[in-house]
Amino acid sequence: MSYDGRFRVWRGDADGGDLADFTVEVNEGEVVLDIIHRLQATQAPDLAVRWNCKAGKCGSCSAEINGRPRLMCMTRMSTFEEGETVTVTPLRAFPVIRDLVTDVxxxxxxxxxxxxxxxxxxxxxxxxxxxxxxxxxxxxxxxxxxxxxxxxxxxxxxxxxxxxxxxxxxxxxxxxxxxxxxxxxxxxxxxxxxxxxxxxxxxxxxxxxxxxxxxxxxxxxxxxxxxxxxxxxxxxxxxxxxxxxxxxxx
Structure with missing residues (x-):
C-alpha cells in the first residue's frame, strides 16, 4: 500500500534557511530515512543528510522529527497518520552545516x-x-x-x-x-x-x-x-x- 505523504524538510546552511514543502511517495514498512533518500533521488538531489548503517547502530542519521530528536532509520512512517505533515529538521543544539547535517x-x-x-x-x-x-x-x-x-x-x-x-x-x-x-x-x-x-x-x-x-x-x-x-x-x-x-x- 502506498500513499503520497506530505513532508516539510529544513533546507539551508550556517547562514540561514527555511522549511521546504514536499510530497513524497510512502510505501508500507518504510522509515523516515527511506523517504529522505527518495526525496534526494526524485526532487532534491542536493539535500545533505548524514547516515551510514540504516540499522539503528551507527547513530549517524540523528534529526528532529516533528520536534522530537530521533534516528531517521528507526522512525517508522506507520507511526504517523497518512494525512499528517511530517517535519524533519536538524539537531537544534548544534550548528547547522547544511540541510539536515549538523556540526557535532x-x-x-x-x-x-x-x-x-x-x-x-x-x-x-x-x-x-x-x-x-x-x-x-x-x-x-x-x-x-x-x-x-x-x-x-x-x-x-x-x-x-x-x-x-x-x-x-x-x-x-x-x-x-x-x-x-x-x-x-x-x-x-x-x-x-x-x-x-x-x-x-x-x-x-x-x-x-x-x-x-x-x-x-x-x-x-x-x-x-x-x-x-x-x-x-x-x-x-x-x-x-x-x-x-x-x-x-x-
Whole structure:
C-alpha cells in the first residue's frame, strides 16, 4: 500500500534557511530515512543528510522529527497518520552545516576531556579481575551508539549556548559515571564531574533517557548515582572525617 505523504524538510546552511514543502511517495514498512533518500533521488538531489548503517547502530542519521530528536532509520512512517505533515529538521543544539547535517564536534571535544580508564600502575592487563556484578553495572552504558540525541534534547545544552564550555552533557557524564563505577579505576572522578564537567547543572528531568534509542536509563542508572557519590564525598561529615584521617596517616 502506498500513499503520497506530505513532508516539510529544513533546507539551508550556517547562514540561514527555511522549511521546504514536499510530497513524497510512502510505501508500507518504510522509515523516515527511506523517504529522505527518495526525496534526494526524485526532487532534491542536493539535500545533505548524514547516515551510514540504516540499522539503528551507527547513530549517524540523528534529526528532529516533528520536534522530537530521533534516528531517521528507526522512525517508522506507520507511526504517523497518512494525512499528517511530517517535519524533519536538524539537531537544534548544534550548528547547522547544511540541510539536515549538523556540526557535532562539541561532543568529540567533550569526549577528549574525560580522562581515560586508569588501572593500578602495578597491575598487568592480564591480571584484571572483576566481579560479574561490577561488570553488569556498567554494561548497559556500553550500548551507547553516540547518536547524541541525549545531548540534543538536554535543555542545559539546547537552550543555553553559554553552558557548553562548562557542561559535558548526559552522554559524557554517563561515561564518567561508568568509569567511576569501575572497581579497578584509580582516578577520583567525582570532583571533576562536579567542577569541570558541570554535573550540578543537570536537573534530572530524564529527557535524555526518553530519547535514547538503546533504552539506556541514563538518568536513573548513571547520573543520579554519580550525583549521590559526589554529594557523599563532598558533604557527608563522616566521609569528610574519614578522608582527613586517611590523609593524616599518609
Amino acid at each position: 564536534s562539541f561532543n568529540y571535544e567533550k569526549a577528549r576531556a574525560v580522562p581515560a580508564f586508569a588501572p593500578p600502575a602495578d597491575l598487568a592487563p592480564g591480571d584484571y579481575r572483576m566481579q560479574q556484578v561490577d561488570v553488569e553495572r556498567s554494561q548497559e552504558f556500553r550500548k551507547c551508539i553516540e547518536c547524541f540525541l541525549c545531548q540534543d534534547v538536554c535543555h542545559v545544552i539546547r537552550d543555553h549556548e553559554d553552558n557548553k564550555q562548562a557542561y559535558a552533557g548526559p552522554r559524557f557524564l554517563m561515561r564518567i559515571a561508568e568509569l567511576d563505577m569501575h572497581p579497578l579505576d584509580q582516578a577520583d572522578r567525582r570532583q571533576a564531574a562536579q567542577h569541570e564537567h558541570g554535573l550540578g547543572l543537570c536537573n534530572i528531568t530524564k529527557c535524555c533517557t526518553e530519547v535514547c534509542p538503546e533504552h539506556i536509563k541514563i538518568t536513573d542508572n548513571a547520573l543520579i548515582p554519580l550525583k549521590e557519590r559526589v554529594v557523599d564525598h563532598s558533604y557527608d561529615p563522616l566521609v569528610w572525617l574519614g578522608s582527613k584521617i586517611r590523609r593524616r596517616r599518609d
